[in-house]
Amino acid sequence: MPAMNMIQALNSALDVMLARDPDVLIFGEDVGYFGGVFRVTDGLQKKHGVARCFDSPVGEGGIVGVAIGMGVYGLRPVVEIQFADYIYPAYDQIVSEAARIRYRSAGDFHVPLTIRTPYGGGIFGGQTHSQSPEALFTHVAGIKTVVPSNPRDAKGLLISAIEDDDPVIFLEPKRIYNGPFEGHHDRPVQPWSKHPLSEVPEGHYTVALGEAAVARAGAAVTVLTYGTMVHVAIAAAEEADIDAEVIDLRTLVPVDIGAIVKSVEKTGRCVVAHEATLTSGYGAELCALVQEHCFYHLEAPVQRVAGWDTPYPHAFEWDYFPGPARIAEAMRRALEN
Amino acid sequence: MPAMNMIQALNSALDVMLARDPDVLIFGEDVGYFGGVFRVTDGLQKKHGVARCFDSPVGEGGIVGVAIGMGVYGLRPVVEIQFADYIYPAYDQIVSEAARIRYRSAGDFHVPLTIRTPYGGGIFGGQTHSQSPEALFTHVAGIKTVVPSNPRDAKGLLISAIEDDDPVIFLEPKRIYNGPFEGHHDRPVQPWSKHPLSEVPEGHYTVALGEAAVARAGAAVTVLTYGTMVHVAIAAAEEADIDAEVIDLRTLVPVDIGAIVKSVEKTGRCVVAHEATLTSGYGAELCALVQEHCFYHLEAPVQRVAGWDTPYPHAFEWDYFPGPARIAEAMRRALEN
Amino acid sequence: MRNRGRLSLHIPQPKHRPGDKPDFSNVAVPPAGTLDRPPTDAKARDLAPYSYSLIRVLDEEAKAVGAWNPRLDAEALRKGLRDMVMTRAYDDRMYRAQRQGKISFYMKSTGEEATSVAYASALERDDMCFPSYRQQGLLIARGYPMIDMMCQCYSNTRDPLKGRQLPIMYSSREYGFFTISGNLGTQFPQAVGWAMASAYKGGDRIAASWIGEGATAEGDFHHALNFASIYRAPVILNVVNNQWAISSYQGIAGGEESTFASRAIGYGLPGLRVDGNDFLAVYAVAQWAAERARSNRGATLIELFTYRAEGHSTSDDPDRYRPCDEWKAWPLGDPVDRLKRHLIAIGAWSEKQHQALTEETAMLVRETQREAEAIGTLSEGPKPSKLTMFEDVYRDMPWHLRRQSKQAGA
Amino acid sequence: MRNRGRLSLHIPQPKHRPGDKPDFSNVAVPPAGTLDRPPTDAKARDLAPYSYSLIRVLDEEAKAVGAWNPRLDAEALRKGLRDMVMTRAYDDRMYRAQRQGKISFYMKSTGEEATSVAYASALERDDMCFPSYRQQGLLIARGYPMIDMMCQCYSNTRDPLKGRQLPIMYSSREYGFFTISGNLGTQFPQAVGWAMASAYKGGDRIAASWIGEGATAEGDFHHALNFASIYRAPVILNVVNNQWAISSYQGIAGGEESTFASRAIGYGLPGLRVDGNDFLAVYAVAQWAAERARSNRGATLIELFTYRAEGHSTSDDPDRYRPCDEWKAWPLGDPVDRLKRHLIAIGAWSEKQHQALTEETAMLVRETQREAEAIGTLSEGPKPSKLTMFEDVYRDMPWHLRRQSKQAGA
């Protein structure tokens, strides 16, 4: 199997779906001839034709509104929002429309739409190229929210998202597009090729939505996380030499409650980690679920590690980013008494 | 002191501020000559002049974007979004701009903006006149989120919001505009005049942001809630004859953590209640805060009572609305073992 | 150099408020039949004058005159009249049902019937409509069962939308009527996307959408025109300028500075302004735009110049913000009356026939209502199972909704 | 009746891609001086032709001709030239600093200097600017300390924005320069609101805002024009049409179907299209719009027709999507070169003086850079305390941020 980085794996997923299904089409800002600012759609227009992968105006509300109409017609549009920080102009079309059309029409209409967008920090992108808005979607009934953490999952999850008949927000952790990131910005970037999950089948395959993965097995404490933070959590466990079980949620809604309960009932201790700001972040929902489902197994409060409740500050990126040290500290707190 | 309902109290707050401060102005859809679809701005244009309270085009993004510019100039705009369900077109201006201008300019610019909007269900408004989007704002650093539950607080909190130098989302529980609501739609509506908190001083006064109130004292279980649900929770306690302490949070961000901890440490049991959908609702944050701050005092898992994770279904309003029965049941669960 | 004059804020105000005598002398009404009909492949730039004038076919004697006269046969005209009368009868009945507390909410289209009914004739049956909440005339003209419309309003066990939607928020894929949104403007770019999909698939179906003049202020109006222009989407974008957005007159939507049809100009699209109470004129422009779209020449923006004869909805009392008899002064009259007079003028109709039609439709609506109420109303009769409330959030119900539906069922 | 032809989706494509020979023969360039200058109280409707032509003052011999010639004295022209040369020198230097890894990101305005520098002369010092990220020329022309601009880029201890913003996202209330947003378009309605506030207060200050042609597709562009028209806001709304939005040519923004200036027409606003590389023409239209706004006649939309000579930003390689020498073929030339030639033509400047100016500005920028780097760069030198990261989220720090700042400090 070829080794792919995240970008190549995502590109391969799109390539496979364009070839398999004439109703799949891609559009968004700079995704056509140029192939996207992160090159995820590189070569797709040349290979599949202008009408299959084309540039759109710089209007996210229009992109999603138009894509919804295409989905209603029967196509499977895949749109790119250049950065998750720029998804807000499309928020009304996502929340009031894409998420509700099946429900309000009692199944008469539905929207098989995939919205891809790079999210998260760690690239010195400043306030508007670093945000993690997943909780603004997990609160909205009618959409699914997916976050891959490695090339193999990225391709399999993206194919599942495109084939899914409901709207999916597909958040791509841009910090790990080119290599896994343990949270040490001062160390050289490892290429994906050194990572086992960079082995990606060339053809069609899926990773089911709603299923978590055990990224690292352990018995002492459970870490619930996703995206870039999966790698940071694993590094934290190794470095602090803590027998932590790291659960890569992969899908946030619907979340794999079974996997969460299984692990927390085993460890009795839990840490929740994400880059997004703490207050009302998705970690709050995870805390609530864990204490609702595992209260009598919990031996310590669930610890949340998250971005501080501020905008993402350019020069303080590494003070802001919840790195291995903060996760290790949280694991230790979870392991107290 | 005159007895006022919520609408009169809010109108009085706006009237007082228009009279006190020439930099306060009001605009929004139908708020001018007509006085707003819920009459909250009734008579203000006639009394204070067209330029102080006027109609805007039907474009929420424009309303907030323009109001931000006014705030930057030095005015204190108060805008109305006709229903909270229609605030999403303004989401980018609120999240990317109003919330971040002070921070990104290092205090060089700031936006003293108040966004009033009626929210919540119970009026057979269907999917788009019933939503409770507070969690979509509590996750955003840089804005404050306020929810009154009675006329006296409504006026005092709205004046505080207008005088606050940061942007405030002011959510008005429309179900209790005209009278408190215990959650029994089949019983006659009680007028506010029968409620002690309908006694509202005529002039200027404030209720500080960030301070919760004990709406009902009790020792057995703490109920954390806000808005309409404060009355529902009190009714649930009375009807189930449970010695519950009902905390009216009043401000969701910054939340009054002291009041929460004080009560939960006393009762050791906690129920969180809101109308918004459960998943990633503000109740999740309250659960997380309680178990972080009071874990070793908790004798049972924090119980969440919330709207189901579906759009607000018109004909099933009373199956959807988290009424006294569901809250009582949650209190009982919290009181088990 | 600097002009030291002080600035002042301009806030548009309507000429009349309650108590004033309505006077529309400021509304320019060019005589019918004066404008010629350009070829449907005309350059958008050359069509700018049509954005500022008013395309009219029916003259003062109710004769059809000029190049825009679509020359519809009497049968087609009678169908249009019948559908408009039916729509009005339906509106009256359901309005009353709301007043009687049988439904929670209602919105009439009185005075604006032509702006939807005429499109049903000009469009093909399989063209897709993305309406606002005032195009019930489309469903009626396309023959959608009125009983289903009523059951939707009653949220009873026959409600096709399973009680999930506010009354009048109809949806029917089968009848090419997209699920109505409570959020203004969202349907406009969706219609453009649907039309782009039709072009992408090399089909020949086109889309049409309707938006109120008030809602043109939403960003989605801009997105729709922009995408429609850039990708030459086969879509007809209609602005129903009925002069009012709840209590705000059209000046608050920008109608005093320019026409809504002229918004098309900056996008390089044709913008046609038409007498919205003139069934023949509305049909003619819709037909022109449909032909242009279907022959791959892209989108047209149409301003339907009309008047909202009744309150915004059952939650609204228009007498609080406009003269109560304003509609009577409206210079473009009533679409039903004007088409009726035209049919009589060409000897294809009579007062007697019209009388009969009015009674027959009223009767039919009453009977349908009885039928619907026999099934149930919002307050009485059986309801769909409340567990259906958890369906259709997703195609397959995820664990957390199954769990919640158990909790609700218990 | 139905045309059975199959539809197809139109997707605009630029005429040239890498490898092709650039050719702008399709760009109409009317001779300078041919358009007359309407009075600033002219009716918007009568100004439509100015949305489709191109206002130009400098002719082929670099002479200032025609009614739009602002007749600026030599001193004002030399200041404009100096500021443009300084802006270009600054851009070159900071671009290099990014390539050397001293700053994280940079965006040049090369080729577009006139679109901001000329406004600094046409506006009053206390008029408020709501720029996009390519108007650094405004700060330089208004005399904002270059050292502070650099320190912002370096996020060092003198950075006025305390290291919180990406380089070039300047902010200065004192210099009437609104904090730049990374989110496109948001500044446009904000400028309108600021202008409405100025009118509300009966002041005489006006606002100006800049947006790229690509970003005109955002809903906020529509909101700005709509509110500006309805409330007659004293604001100048500028579209910098530099032909490219990252890799997307202006056709993807709608530029092939109409001009960006013509977007004004549908709102009843004047839309002036101007040669953006002609300092005198840009000054003249800005001055016209400022006079109109200040005399309470409302907003003007100005399309500044120019070309983005360099990459979108340091993250971009334009040779991947457009011919690398396209700028050389641009028919409207280089604003610096054209103003220089004009000054020489009127005997107010010489090649020698220009040579000196270029060297002197380069030197000044280099020295300022040394000074800035001595204070610190993103990677080296002292940083502002990381605890400042928790300040200014709110005016007063709430408990949860105090708590978090303790955790971060520990």
Ligand SMILES: Cc1ncc(C[n+]2csc(CCOP(=O)(O)OP(=O)(O)O)c2C)c(N)n1
């Ligand atoms: C996004 C949004 N904002 C506000 C509303 C509230 N609202 C419902 S109808 C209406 C007026 C619309 O007027 P217009 O577009 O002219 O349509 P008309 O009612 O005249 O047919 C308003 C403001 C809404 N439904 N959606």
Ligand SMILES: Cc1ncc(C[n+]2csc(CCOP(=O)(O)OP(=O)(O)O)c2C)c(N)n1
């Ligand atoms: C809301 C939003 N969407 C997308 C982006 C990403 N982006 C940054 S610049 C740019 C192109 C803008 O082009 P244009 O408006 O023409 O300005 P120019 O760069 O040419 O000056 C894009 C798409 C953004 N910053 N904000």
Ligand SMILES: [Mg+2]
């Ligand atoms: Mg209207």
Ligand SMILES: [Mg+2]
């Ligand atoms: Mg550009």
